[in-house]
Amino acid sequence: MGFIQEPPRLGNQYDEDPALRALLARRLPADVRQAIKPELRELGHEVADWWPAQVAQHAVEPRHVPFDAWGNRIDTVELSDFWRRAPALAARWGLVAAGYEPRFGPHARVHQFALAYLFTASSEIYSCPLAMTDGAARCLIASGNRALVERAVPHLTSRDPATFWTSGQWMTETAGGSDVSNTGTVARPDGQGGWTLHGRKWFTSAIVSEMALTLARPEGAGAGGDALALYYVEPRGEDGRFRGLVIDRLKPKLGTRKLPTAEITLDGLPATLVGEPRHGVRQIAPMLNVTRLWNGIAAVSLLRRGYALALDYARRRRAFGRPLIEHPLHARTLATIACELEAGLELGFEVAALLGRVEHHPADRDAAALLRILTPVAKLATGRIAVAGLSEVVEAFGGAGYIEDTGIPTLLRDAQVLSIWEGTTNVLALDTLRALAQAGGPGIWRDAVERELAGLPAGMSGTRGSCATSPIARRRGSPPPARIERSSSPGLAGSR
Numbered sequence: 001m002g003f004i005q006e007p008p009r010l011g012n013q014y015d016e017d018p019a020l021r022a023l024l025a026r027r028l029p030a031d032v033r034q035a036i037k038p039e040l041r042e043l044g045h046e047v048a049d050w051w052p053a054q055v056a057q058h059a060v061e062p063r064h065v066p067f068d069a070w071g072n073r074i075d076t077v078e079l080s081d082f083w084r085r086a087p088a089l090a091a092r093w094g095l096v097a098a099g100y101e102p103r104f105g106p107h108a109r110v111h112q113f114a115l116a117y118l119f120t121a122s123s124e125i126y127s128c129p130l131a132m133t134d135g136a137a138r139c140l141i142a143s144g145n146r147a148l149v150e151r152a153v154p155h156l157t158s159r160d161p162a163t164f165w166t167s168g169q170w171m172t173e174t175a176g177g178s179d180v181s182n183t184g185t186v187a188r189p190d191g192q193g194g195w196t197l198h199g200r201k202w203f204t205s206a207i208v209s210e211m212a213l214t215l216a217r218p219e220g221a222g223a224g225g226d227a228l229a230l231y232y233v234e235p236r237g238e239d240g241r242f243r244g245l246v247i248d249r250l251k252p253k254l255g256t257r258k259l260p261t262a263e264i265t266l267d268g269l270p271a272t273l274v275g276e277p278r279h280g281v282r283q284i285a286p287m288l289n290v291t292r293l294w295n296g297i298a299a300v301s302l303l304r305r306g307y308a309l310a311l312d313y314a315r316r317r318r319a320f321g322r323p324l325i326e327h328p329l330h331a332r333t334l335a336t337i338a339c340e341l342e343a344g345l346e347l348g349f350e351v352a353a354l355l356g357r358v359e360h361h362p363a364d365r366d367a368a369a370l371l372r373i374l375t376p377v378a379k380l381a382t383g384r385i386a387v388a389g390l391s392e393v394v395e396a397f398g399g400a401g402y403i404e405d406t407g408i409p410t411l412l413r414d415a416q417v418l419s420i421w422e423g424t425t426n427v428l429a430l431d432t433l434r435a436l437a438q439a440g441g442p443g444i445w446r447d448a449v450e451r452e453l454a455g456l457p458a459g460m461s462g463t464r465g466s467c468a469t470s471p472i473a474r475r476r477g478s479p480p481p482a483r484i485e486r487s488s489s490p491g492l493a494g495s496r
């Protein structure tokens, strides 16, 4: 008999995530919590159901078909099974819509990102187009361009699979992603009040989206970032074919391999100016703030999935005569992952809550300043937490963690992008300094941290109970529990 090991199993990802439930209990009024609980529980069940098929199909990747058999340029992209189903699922679960519906007022974003947190780890990174879709809706609303808002926002925020659209965000060119000021794409007036775009975009994820927001330089506008303008495009004509756009290739990537990320050439793509014909970088900023929040939630979602699998595996896998979970050092490793995860979760949902507050109370300037500061901080911190934590998860599976058809390596590879796109760590660190300067110094941030600490139960202002096994907590004198099950944290035990 060869080697047979029980694989890790996923239970209901809402019921088995006490950290999420505790967070929602703290952040949401009881009536909102009760109202959303059934759908979160249902989605928690669904995502666990999708996972085995996704692992089984780990090697299926999108395929670019440039020409048909008769030489016609078609540029179709063949997608995985899940990606073909994903738009309908995203619409039905309201993964974008929930953030815009008035039902829960300022709590809408916490509701939406609880759904996104459950969904992302079982989404084959379909969370990427959803992030850009949400960002595009927010950006168009902020632009005040009524015609474009009326044209696109109902699609982007639709719960109806028949009308739901996703959006791309085409910024990066060969000259730079962090520094877009050298953008070479040129916008030419088409003589009828519109524009056509000509140039090359170097990274365009989710090229299958129905629309995109993109930067281009109006012809004759001169050099530099300020001369760029923001454009709205619908890249396909009524026949479903690209117009004035060819896919040069899909990028072969370290991770996010189900996500079709294309290099494209634009040569006459019809475009509509979103605002004034300059300051496009400033105009697209609302989009980036939303996509950065999605990035943070994706980071904790992927890490949560790795942790859930590693915890379950530790109960099934035996070494030296007992389950891994009964080895104190292994339990401590898992506890450290859980601690980092909970920290990232809190940070991500703090930003989600702030976004909801600012959207419903635009006059709350302190909340707006804090949101501006914490968005890059949360994005950069959670991205790094996810990469480090998932590297630990791979190791927690021993050799099995390195083997593709366990599904574990995909988690680590997918997470690695989270500290690159939407701003690398260093670029976001500099952005945080800019945000602090705009806020007149770190006062708002310091006050927020002090408020949080003051709100903790007595005796917990130095350590959170759930992180009592973390190295930080130990340095402060809390003895680590001998076994993970004895921890005071429901988040560590993963029990109901």
Ligand SMILES: Cc1cc2nc3c(=O)[nH]c(=O)nc-3n(C[C@H](O)[C@H](O)[C@H](O)COP(=O)(O)OP(=O)(O)OC[C@H]3O[C@@H](n4cnc5c(N)ncnc54)[C@H](O)[C@@H]3O)c2cc1C
Pocket: 169, 170, 171, 172, 175, 176, 177, 178, 179, 203, 204, 205, 206, 253, 256, 261, 417, 420, 421, 422, 423, 424, 425, 426, 427, 430
């Ligand atoms: C899988 C994937 C999908 C993507 N999808 C999209 C997409 O859909 N749309 C899109 O527009 N882009 C997309 N991107 C591009 C991504 O946003 C950029 O790669 C990213 O912003 C970094 O830009 P860059 O590649 O030009 O790196 P660079 O800007 O060249 O950065 C290289 C290094 O220099 C550092 N650096 C740069 N400037 C500074 C500075 N001022 N101080 C200190 N360090 C600095 C960076 O931190 C980084 O470590 C995608 C990227 C990936 C990997």
